[in-house]
Amino acid sequence: MSKPEFEWAEKGEDDDFDAAEKYLSLLCSDTEAATLVRSLRSAKLVEHAAKDLLRAAHLPLLPSDESHVSEDLKRIQKGKALAPVLVVRGELGEKQRSPADGRHVPS
Numbered sequence: 710m711s712k713p714e715f716e717w718a719e720k721g722e723d724d725d726f727d728a729a730e731k732y733l734s735l736l737c738s739d740t741e742a743a744t745l746v747r748s749l750r751s752a753k754l755v756e757h758a759a760k761d762l763l764r765a766a767h768l769p770l771l772p773s774d775e776s777h778v779s780e781d782l783k784r785i786q787k788g789k790a791l792a793p794v795l796v797v798r799g800e801l802g803e804k805q806r807s808p809a810d811g812r813h814v815p816s
């Protein structure tokens with residue numbers, strides 16, 4: 710089965726950047742998160758293979774029936790551009806984070 714052709718949107722959507730800032734604020738200060746997102750907004754688009762992004766981030770490949778993956782596959786089939794993946798390189802924050810309620814700690 711050949712890979713379908715698709716294109717990336719020229720830039721991310723505001724919702725993507727807002728979500729990135731909320732996530733990054735869990736890893737670093739609010740000020741640093743805002744600074745990183747400002748940099749992401751103005752960054753030049755760079756292409757990398759999805760498998761390389763997943764390996765670099767130590768993330769598994771999600772199954773095609775996962776809801777977000779399924780939505781993206783439908784967008785590709787319809788010829789719609791996908792929002793770019795927002796990536797921040799380097800170390801963020803100094804301490805390991807734990808759930809505040811203490812109940813959701815992995816064993």
